[in-house]
Amino acid sequence: ETGVTQTPRHLVMGMTNKKSLKCEQHLGHNAMYWYKQSAKKPLELMFVYSLEERVENNSVPSRFSPECPNSSHLFLHLHTLQPEDSALYLCASSQENREADTQYFGPGTRLTVL
Amino acid sequence: GQNIDQPTEMTATEGAIVQINCTYQTSGFNGLFWYQQHAGEAPTFLSYNVLDGLEEKGRFSSFLSRSKGYSYLLLKELQMKDSASYLCAVKDSNYQLIWGAGTKLIIKP
Numbered sequence: 001e002t003g004v005t006q007t008p009r010h011l012v013m014g015m016t017n018k019k020s021l022k023c024e025q026h027l028g029h030n031a032m033y034w035y036k037q038s039a040k041k042p043l044e045l046m047f048v049y050s051l052e053e054r055v056e057n058n059s060v061p062s063r064f065s066p067e068c069p070n071s072s073h074l075f076l077h078l079h080t081l082q083p084e085d086s087a088l089y090l091c092a093s094s095q096e097n098r099e100a101d102t103q104y105f106g107p108g109t110r111l112t113v114l
Numbered sequence: 115g116q117n118i119d120q121p122t123e124m125t126a127t128e129g130a131i132v133q134i135n136c137t138y139q140t141s142g143f144n145g146l147f148w149y150q151q152h153a154g155e156a157p158t159f160l161s162y163n164v165l166d167g168l169e170e171k172g173r174f175s176s177f178l179s180r181s182k183g184y185s186y187l188l189l190k191e192l193q194m195k196d197s198a199s200y201l202c203a204v205k206d207s208n209y210q211l212i213w214g215a216g217t218k219l220i221i222k223p
Contacts (some may be wrong), residue, residue, distance in 0.1 A: 004156070009145075042118065042213040043201070056210075090156070103146070103211070105156040 003027040004106035006091050012112045013081065021076040021109045030072040031096045033103065034066060034073030037088040049074060050096055081113045116140045118214035120202050125220045126192055134187045134200050134217045142207020146174055148187045149201040150161065157201055159189070189219075197221045 003026045013019050025032060034046040048056035049068040063085075065077040074091055088110050092103040119137045126132040138146070145164040149157040163169055163178035163185060175188040189196055199216040206212055 040122065040215055042215045043203075045211070101209075102159050103164065105149075105152075105161065107156045110154075 003089060004013040004093055004104055006089075006106035006109055008109055009107065010110045010112075012114065013078070013112050015081060015083075017081075018077070018090075020078065020081040021089055021091075021111075023074040023106055025072055025074075025091075025093035025104075025106075027093055027095075027104060029093040029095045029104075030071055031101070032068060033077050033094075034074065035090040035092065037090055037108070043090070060080075071087075078111075081111075083113050086111055086113045093112045115119055116206060116212045118165055118202055118204060118212055119222070120200075120214040121222065122215070122219045123218045125222060126189075128187070128192055128194060128223050131188065132192060132219065134202075135187070136185045136202035136218065138183050138202075138204045138214075138215060139186075140183075140204050140206045140212055142208055143180060144205040144207065145162070146176075146183075146185050147203045147211070149203065150198050151201060152198045157211050160200075170210050192221050194221050194223070 005024050007022045031049050031050045033035040037046040046060045047066040051069050056090045063080050067075040088108045091106040094103045117139045131178050147162050148160040151157040156195045161176040163176050173190045178185045199218045201216045202214040203211045
């Protein structure tokens, strides 16, 4: 059982499509994260939202656009992606206290770009 | 640059003990995390170390030496369900999590 859900679990899209990934956390946390996970590579942090304000954007291409309408929901809008964007996209949440603010992850969306 | 090193893959036998090492070079240190990730599933939190020493939690233990930039995860009485990837992550001076690439653990009967 997880307090963080993600939809869809699998997504196949063409390079000209527009799609959105959704994440919802039921843990009462105040921070949410998007990560990209590629095979045999470390997790790459894409975006961080703390108290619904974006606090991190690690040089992610503009074809990825995050949205955080409230502390429980996080979206990742995708448009004109490239085949190298195919990966597992993970959402996480945490309660920020600057020490052991453990991140809890959703099951991820497996994205394939054709 | 910041770096987390852990073995790519390890194999162990059911019922045995395995130790997964993690070494790190980061700008500052504010804690080290271990996560378990089964194939196609979410990473799940296993342990957190911020002080030197051993933290035991059932069959799993995690050790930290800050002076050596070193941690290990010890798994005892291995079960087939322990087959997974184990991720090491360090929180740096900016409280950013720096992740290792993960160690894939294969358990054989």
